[in-house]
Amino acid sequence: MNRVSYYGVHRGSQRDCPPGTRRVGHFIQKLYNNRITFSSAPSAPMDITTIQEIIREIDGATNILLTAHHKLDPDSTGGILALYLILKKLGKKPVALCYEPVPKNLEFLPHITAIEHDKKLMQDFIITLFNPESDVNEIKYSTTAEGYINIIITPKKGSYSEQDVSFKGMTNKFDLIIVVDSGDKKNMGRLYEENKELFEKTTVINIDHHASNDYFGDINLVDTKVSSASELVYYIIEHMDKGLIDEDVATYLLLGIIADTGSFQHANTTPDSMKVAAELVRRGARQQDIIKNLYKTKKFSTLKLWGKALARLSVDEKARVLWSSLTFAELSQMQAKPEDTKGVIDELMSSAPDVDFIILFTEIAPKTVSVSIRTKSAEVNGVQIAKQFGGGGHVQACGFTKEDVALEELSEEVIAAVQKYQQERLGGPAQTSTQHNPPLGAEERIARRLENDLFR
Incomplete structure (x- = not known):
């Protein structure tokens, strides 16, 4: 690696891991209007090993949970929505979940209701009953005043014994969890606190650009040199299939970059972030809608x-x-x-x-x-x-x-x-x-x- 920031695949203990608006907006638009092009589309300014590992995990998963830090902002919202649409296109079954509501100024985004706020991640507790000599006639249950649940199984013939019963414990409804723009698990708030076992048993991909990130994921794409988490999501999608980026996905990603760079005024604005922004405008990102809702509409x-x-x-x-x-x-x-x-x-x-x-x-x-x-x-x-x-x-x-x-x-x-x-x-x-x-x-x-x- 030749960069100061760390990124890469890590499995096991996280302790082992290495610890302006208008003028620039017009510049980005001019790049598109005048068809100023680069020698090639912007590419991830990093070793792509981690990105390839993330893509392999996504390829092998079906039910994928998407979340972020508990106080959604433009960058985390843009990254989640972009991944949500991409995963839907790939035939996956994503669930975007954050218990706190989306900020009002982001309600203009298409598909914003895809981010759920009150969904409980219920898991099934499986009780297995097996006796080849007995068929089930009826199953019912009752509750006691003390709060116990009695499950009553009536056989058609024969009888059941304690030896016929086994337990598989909690089943996991998700194959993969992707966390965007969160420095640690606690930043996810109630979602993590109420589902710690889910996060422990499921592969977690951590996509972030904060220097304080504690590498909590099984796979950590953490780069403090990029402008935003949305820029990192762009590099992932770019290596999947550039054709997946439509106008909506481009808008989501540009939203995150514009917001986290202060519309390209902050010091985290880099040549790469400018190139990515221009590429997203070329792909149909609605830059003026973003500027209007982030900067020109105030209650x-x-x-x-x-x-x-x-x-x-x-x-x-x-x-x-x-x-x-x-x-x-x-x-x-x-x-x-x-x-x-x-x-x-x-x-x-x-x-x-x-x-x-x-x-x-x-x-x-x-x-x-x-x-x-x-x-x-x-x-x-x-x-x-x-x-x-x-x-x-x-x-x-x-x-x-x-x-x-x-x-x-x-x-x-x-x-x-x-x-x-x-x-x-x-x-x-x-x-x-x-x-x-x-x-x-x-x-x-x-x-x-x-x-x-x-x-x-």
Whole structure:
């Protein structure tokens, strides 16, 4: 392998594993309109051994479970839907399942209802009764007050004994599980917690691009150098059969790439991701539908939420960190959802000057706080902060959620951790100064950027 990131097939103990919107959108469209072509379609920038192993597993499976981290976003949703349609075309029986609902701004996607939210993964417990000298006349059951179930079998002739009964235990309804865009099993939330035995007994394929991924799969396609999980899914499909990518599949994959690169503005945008995006547009991806629903359609409640967050901006100039917070009461008052806050940190990321860290604290339920951390440069490692609080993600985009904690208390702890990190990184005395307004000129620049984005 000649890449920094690890990817490959691993079976056994995971411990053995090696640990801008508009302008760029027009560029992608121009590549298609002017029929600018590359010497060949973009290919996976990695050893294809893992991809070939994934394809072999898919070929040998029929019933396939598709899932992701429990809070679906554009990348995980796009990757799941693309795989779902491809597997249907291949004659498989996929089930796409995530217990939390799809975000409202993704409801424009075709086949979005294919992702189920309340399906229980019931498994059958088989009791075998065998006696060649006795035929069954009747089977019935009864329950007792203590909760026992009595199964009553009446033979036509002869009788049954305890020696005639055997148990096969739980049957598995899935041949394969594919997990997209999840750093670990716990990130799948209730789906994993309620079906641990299923995940233990079934081959799991782990497709992800997060640096914090713990290689939980039996097969791990994990590459931190790609833009998104959707880009990895593209490389898998490309090696299956390029003809499988129709307009819908192309739209799903482009959705994930656009969202995770911030419409090609983030540092994780690579030549390969640009080439893949152009190829997907060539194959019919509806790029303008994606841009409209991700960036140009905002609820009034979202705009009011942004106003609250902007009014509460705080900055530590010496530690080069900007942060804000939103309370659960404010979300409830504005009938907003936690995902409505994503635009806040994205806008601050592109607008806030002279800072290294941008952090948003959101109380998503009483005394439950979600923390989103962004950094302006790959040299500033946000994951080091997130991991101190049990979180993870990318170097420049990460976070965590803490329960049973006060919003103000947690924000003070996190900012203190950032100040310590910056003091060690930059040198000089420990940072303690906090200014509860952005530095001179910053607020005006942020407001102007928001005005341009909202009313263009």
